[in-house]
């Protein structure tokens with residue numbers, strides 16, 4: 001009897017691998033990865049405990065600090081954005097700590113849920129989906145809620161296409177509660193929309209390689225202020241994989257990580273950072289501002305309504321309301337299959353009601369034009385007049 005015959009579980013029959021056609025990937029991450037970066041990622045594997053990897057880690061870290069505008073160490077983990085959310089919570093707090101979560105959509109909710117899952121006492125300050133956090137309302141509510149150990153805020157709420165005014169919110173938190181830890185989810189904003197970690201006095205900021213960094217998913221980046229490092233010393237929530245101190249020690253000693261890093265994504269990010277520095281930080285912000293304004297104006301010009309038609313509309317993702325009589329799922333399917341344009345649907349209560357256009361990381365204006373042209377054509381064919 002062969003090994004195969006002895007085996008109770010047969011070899012599975014799987015669907016044949018089919019090549020994915022070239023797509024205009026307009027979801028808010030993962031984003032298009034330019035050819036130079038794809039090529040870099042295909043480089044042969046190296047030893048993550050060797051000098052070649054250490055050189056990459058050192059180069060990447062220094063340039064991440066520049067994009068964060070921080071003197072603090074920017075740590076990386078093989079994880080997605082949700083890993084960043086969990087990493088922030090477990091390194092800062094102890095069971096029963098009171099934290100305030102300012103939520104304006106699905107990802108703010110997720111951060112609050114993680115805090116609840118870890119046994120924190122969470123008070124939410126919620127705003128309707130599509131709106132930004134109103135600083136005056138936040139200030140009034142925070143005054144009632146003191147004392148609290150931390151405040152959790154989303155910089156750019158990807159589910160609704162809204163950017164919070166983090167600078168103003170952080171300033172008011174700092175004035176009200178100077179020791180509170182300000183945790184900022186910058187997953188879909190950092191490097192695309194201005195954020196200055198040190199001068200805005202933010203305590204923890206995290207993001208992910210698949211968003212504004214022109215790289216594939218796989219690396220989560222997170223930085224902690226001196227205040228946050230101090231809090232880390234006494235934070236008692238259980239942690240191992242995401243433990244900051246373990247990571248800091250290994251990076252400080254030899255530019256290595258406690259567990260195996262996503263080496264190929266480091267290759268990609270290393271080259272992406274070259275390209276980003278060549279373009280310039282402010283020029284990248286400007287490209288995103290122009291993209292945001294182009295997509296919003298094109299959508300409105302077609303007679304569509306935006307979920308966020310106000311100054312806090314995001315420059316990395318635009319949420320468009322599906323017109324009456326149009327089936328969102330069918331529209332997105334048609335665009336994907338026939339035009340090779342891929343938009344994202346709505347999440348939670350917005351499912352079927354909106355769709356989202358991503359314009360972050362690597363893109364050209366002509367890709368945005370092609371996506372919006374295809375959208376307009378399909379909507380007109382479906383009878384939408386605007």
Ligand SMILES: Cc1ncc(COP(=O)(O)O)c(C=O)c1O
Nearest residue numbers: 080081082107156158185187188
């Ligand atoms: C603002 C924000 N936070 C958190 C996440 C979660 O990231 P991931 O899906 O990479 O785990 C996302 C993902 O889109 C996001 O946009």
